[in-house]
Amino acid sequence: MTVPFLQVENLTKDFGGLRAVEDVSFTIDRNEVVGLIGPNGAGKTTLIRLLMNILKPTAGKVTLKGEDITGQKTAKIVNKGMASTFQVVKPFRHLPVAANVMVACLSPKTKRKGEWVKTVELRALDALEFCGIADLALEPASVLSHGDLKRLELARAIATEPELLLLDEPFGGLSPAETTLVAGSLRRLHKGGRFGRLHSEGPAMLIVEHKLSELMKIVDRVIVINFGKVIAIDVPGNVVKNKDVIEAYIGKGGK
């Protein structure tokens, strides 16, 4: 039996008396794009934060490539090949856009020999170009619009050269045109070959999103959670017909 790329087993998180994430288990394959949807307050963001160990899980286990990463430092998890973006953008506001991304390129696995600083700069610019904000590279991050900040966030995440990318609402607050653009770059990123790891596949992705119409075009599978519990894991076509999912989103049809 092959080891699943990312395996989440019985992940649980309590905030005091509130059980925000309850007994969540799923797997993600190396070349899969998975959507994570659910109504507001379902625990999607909490789940991402648990995976990155920004929040400590109450119980459960996360394994990446067969290695237990539960409770390891966030920075260490990032260096193992799992990166995430935040729902609320948190750039380094007083640093130039290029420097924002450069920080992500400075992980310990970067070789520090010869002209390495130059290489790091080029990689940062590459990531910015990929997300379409290379023209803003020298501006401080504080002057960027919300859409550009979202893209900066994405550039920062892919600059760490992840094998698994956790995206928390990448389209949140974007205009329809921007959404199409970002969705396009996500698809290209997943195909791989273009960015960073030149001779490898693109990263696997777990995308939290509310704009379902855009999301369904990208993903291979969808995980639906409600009140912290997984209620459906299926391909997009079946999920939209699933009774439990419809109930969670719209409520029971009253008689």
Place this chain on the structure above:
Amino acid sequence: MWFRKSVLVIPGRVIALLFGITLLLFPLITADEAILRIVTFAAIFSLYAVSWDTLSGYTGQLSLGHALFFGVAAYASALLDLHFELSVWLTIPIGSCVGALIGLIVGLPALRLRGIYLGLVTLAFPIILSGIIFYFSDFTGGEAGLYGLSRLAEDKVTAYYIVIAIVMCSIFIMFKFTDAKSRILRTGLLLRAIREDEMTARASGIDTIKYKLLAFAISGFFAGIAGGLYAHYIRVAGPSTLELIFSIQVVLWAIFGGMGTIYGPVAGVFILYPLTEIIRFYPHGEEVRFILLSLILILSLLFMPEGITVWVRDKIEQECTRCKVINAATRRTCRACRAPMYLTKKENANQGKE
């Protein structure tokens, strides 16, 4: 030539260069020992202020008890000097290593606290240490401190040059350590990233704990060098080096000069410290000087909130809006990309018509 291209075209760097040369030639200008003494102290305190700036200005770890590192190193050098009769060239480095070690210890609470709460915790450390010093007064000299330390050098001018050389080298190292555009190190960028947003830094794969502790250790080390130099220069290591006012003073100097710049704290010390010392010579100076100092600080914070050096820098330098290269404010076109830096009145008027 790189010197002409990267130093002489930027007014700020020219001023820094001239200032450095003036310091080196200072004993030729005046032989007055009192003035030389003030400048020596200013140099030592500027190193102390820069070490505070590395920690609080760049890394954002507010330290309100920075005198701890200064005092610990002063006492460590003094004890080594008196009990083991080591030479000055050993006591100061060992003293500063003790400072760095203490920095690591103080850095541990910094991993959980931030902002003003961290400031309050660091504030407590020098008070604890002075308690210890008064308790073991047989060993530490208590109120009077440890006196009779060996001199840096026999005459004042040599001592002055020793201090200036060490201070300049140390400040240069810290400048490189915190320089975000450095070609060798990237610590400057990482420290700034930690100051801006620690969570994002961690999510970018940066081990923030390591870099925060590194900043504490480096800051402690260089504050320690300042402490060791100070103790050997005045030949006393007393509890005054751990006083609260001494911790606060460094914050005032750095904020007056400009936080988050290396030259800011240096300028702050070299302006404020001699000023307070000179006022002392005038009648009623002792009483007036703190009122005057507070007035200067309030006014400077009102009109130059980012510090005096940043205020002056913005007057004499200008960043090209296109390529972000620094230019002298007098230039009309950018020296790198030839883009116009500003429009004349005539051009401005024409632009509206087109």
